[in-house]
Amino acid sequence: MDVIHVSLAALLILLLMGFAGQARGAEAQTLSCSTPETDPIVEIVRSGPFQGIDADAYAQENYDDLIGTISSANFRRFWDGTCGSYKVPVRIVAPKSASCDVGRLAHAGLVELMHPNSIGYDPPGAFSGLIHGWNDPVYDPLLDQGYMEAWGNLRAPFLFGDPAHGGSGVTYMGFQANNFGGELDYIASLPENSGIGLHLPRPQDYAVVLRDVSKWLRQAKTPETFVNAGRSDLCSVSDVIGFGYSYTANRLKAVLSDPHHLNSTWGGADPTFPRGRVIDGTLLGGLFGKPKQNHFSAADLALYVCPDVTASELSPAVCAASNDSSEGPMLVVRSEGDVQFFLTRGLRPDAAGRFDELDHFKVHEINAASHLEVPYFPLGPILESFGLDPSLSRQNPLDRSPVLRADLINLLANIRAGTPLPDSQFMEAHAPNSRSALAIISLDPVTGNGFGGVALPQAAAPLGLYRGIDCHGLFSADFDPSNPYHYARPPVGRGDLRIGRANYILETTSASPYRVCEYGGDISGLFTPYGVVDDALGSSFCRTLYPTRQAYSDKVIAAADRLIAGRFLLPQERDEIIAAAEAAADAFPECVPAQ
Numbered sequence: 001m002d003v004i005h006v007s008l009a010a011l012l013i014l015l016l017m018g019f020a021g022q023a024r025g026a027e028a029q030t031l032s033c034s035t036p037e038t039d040p041i042v043e044i045v046r047s048g049p050f051q052g053i054d055a056d057a058y059a060q061e062n063y064d065d066l067i068g069t070i071s072s073a074n075f076r077r078f079w080d081g082t083c084g085s086y087k088v089p090v091r092i093v094a095p096k097s098a099s100c101d102v103g104r105l106a107h108a109g110l111v112e113l114m115h116p117n118s119i120g121y122d123p124p125g126a127f128s129g130l131i132h133g134w135n136d137p138v139y140d141p142l143l144d145q146g147y148m149e150a151w152g153n154l155r156a157p158f159l160f161g162d163p164a165h166g167g168s169g170v171t172y173m174g175f176q177a178n179n180f181g182g183e184l185d186y187i188a189s190l191p192e193n194s195g196i197g198l199h200l201p202r203p204q205d206y207a208v209v210l211r212d213v214s215k216w217l218r219q220a221k222t223p224e225t226f227v228n229a230g231r232s233d234l235c236s237v238s239d240v241i242g243f244g245y246s247y248t249a250n251r252l253k254a255v256l257s258d259p260h261h262l263n264s265t266w267g268g269a270d271p272t273f274p275r276g277r278v279i280d281g282t283l284l285g286g287l288f289g290k291p292k293q294n295h296f297s298a299a300d301l302a303l304y305v306c307p308d309v310t311a312s313e314l315s316p317a318v319c320a321a322s323n324d325s326s327e328g329p330m331l332v333v334r335s336e337g338d339v340q341f342f343l344t345r346g347l348r349p350d351a352a353g354r355f356d357e358l359d360h361f362k363v364h365e366i367n368a369a370s371h372l373e374v375p376y377f378p379l380g381p382i383l384e385s386f387g388l389d390p391s392l393s394r395q396n397p398l399d400r401s402p403v404l405r406a407d408l409i410n411l412l413a414n415i416r417a418g419t420p421l422p423d424s425q426f427m428e429a430h431a432p433n434s435r436s437a438l439a440i441i442s443l444d445p446v447t448g449n450g451f452g453g454v455a456l457p458q459a460a461a462p463l464g465l466y467r468g469i470d471c472h473g474l475f476s477a478d479f480d481p482s483n484p485y486h487y488a489r490p491p492v493g494r495g496d497l498r499i500g501r502a503n504y505i506l507e508t509t510s511a512s513p514y515r516v517c518e519y520g521g522d523i524s525g526l527f528t529p530y531g532v533v534d535d536a537l538g539s540s541f542c543r544t545l546y547p548t549r550q551a552y553s554d555k556v557i558a559a560a561d562r563l564i565a566g567r568f569l570l571p572q573e574r575d576e577i578i579a580a581a582e583a584a585a586d587a588f589p590e591c592v593p594a595q
Helices: 004-018 057-062 149-154 156-160 183-191 205-218 245-256 264-268 298-303 336-345 380-385 403-416 530-537 541-547 547-564 571-586
Strands: 041-049 063-076 083-095 107-111 171-175 240-243 282-285 330-335 361-366 440-442 463-468 524-527
Touching: 041 083, 041 149, 041 171, 057 063, 063 156, 063 205, 107 149, 107 205, 107 245, 107 571, 149 156, 149 171, 149 403, 171 205, 171 336, 171 463, 183 205, 205 240, 205 245, 240 403, 245 264, 245 282, 264 541, 282 403, 330 336, 330 403, 336 440, 403 571, 463 530, 524 530, 530 541, 547 571
Parallel strands: 107 171, 107 240, 240 282, 282 330, 330 361
Antiparallel strands: 041 063, 063 083, 083 171, 463 524
């Protein structure tokens, strides 16, 4: 088991850090400066019908999937007068001409720096068929794509599928410009990619590519700027939204937080950007913040820090706070696990624990959700690939994607019509008081789950205990796969349900040195069914909460309607999310009666 623990821990570290496992080439030299800047050029090397994961028949019929590169022979860094060049992988998923005006996201561009996760893994496709990003049906070593966070978090059926889902119509453009761990140097070293070259003289130059991707989407396409495409043009794009999650949220936030005001300075200087901004609005999920110490380590770069994108050397920049309003509206969605991990290093810098409400910046914290929940990044298939029981992870199953989808619509409505963003929603959290330095989440004694934030039906009508971070996970000393609770003993005492407050999860007894989470926890979270909790602790959650099936159904329906009223759930998804909750209850007949 020790080998397995190390392998899985390394896997999650790679996910967050985005470091590739191959030797890297030397950094390219900064080119001498010349003007004017060249327009970005997209060259398509493969095109065809949309082949995305979970693509429905609508996407297959109405979208094109274009794989290629974006390049610039000369760009100028206005902050220091130097110039550079690049040619990096890009993936574009665009509606066909006949579908340009169809869908709630029509004429919107969604752009992201693709997560470098899986680039350089040997052999490629080692987890093929298991997880989004590792089972990409168009994977080819010619253009190693990494992980498309927008697809993983917002889901392909919403972005590209039948408009009845409440979305569809978007033009997606993901670019792979991460070279902090030499990922682009690795791609260039592959025999198939000998012609790509020019991989960002500075890793921070991904900020320039972000600008050029937005610019290229908005510009009229010519044979010189849209090469070998198999189609003469794309649908027009009037609004561009930047998306990032976790590692890529840091990268995008860094661009918008830079004191040189890159988004508005670039945007105001170029008539291509009608609102005077490169990115019209931004949707971020997951973690970002500032370094824990004064020194700048690889771990800080991966987890806490935004890089200073206008520095000549790699250095950190504090970017946890809101941006100047000139940089555009921003919505930040965080799970309970993100709050626990980053309470003191994230979005609550004042004594009251929250920001003053700003019209252009809102934070939405999702009660009971984890950073790596099951629908987004299922660990069960990975365990199976190691020959283990997939249930050992006890990963949090709460699906947070409905909030992200609703917030994409909220952001677009703000950009297009000035509709106010939904107010910030914060969980009730407290400063750490143990060695782990993880924040404490107050618990509702009725449900055993957290207070505050956005409560999806799984949290409002819970089927067990949901935790954002699991301090007793696969990597802990007291993990016991033979125990139905999966711990050597049921955790009671300090931090348990009997005093209404938890440190991260139910902790061990008062005799424990309280070091179970000292080195961080499992960000896949924790789910413990009420039946198991009642047996272990002598509690009566099932009997108290759900004396009848109707009692459960009433809570689910009320939660869905509250979410719609607050604009945290799309009305088109109401029936689906209620049906999913009812199906989940069917799996726990010992807790929720059938009738």
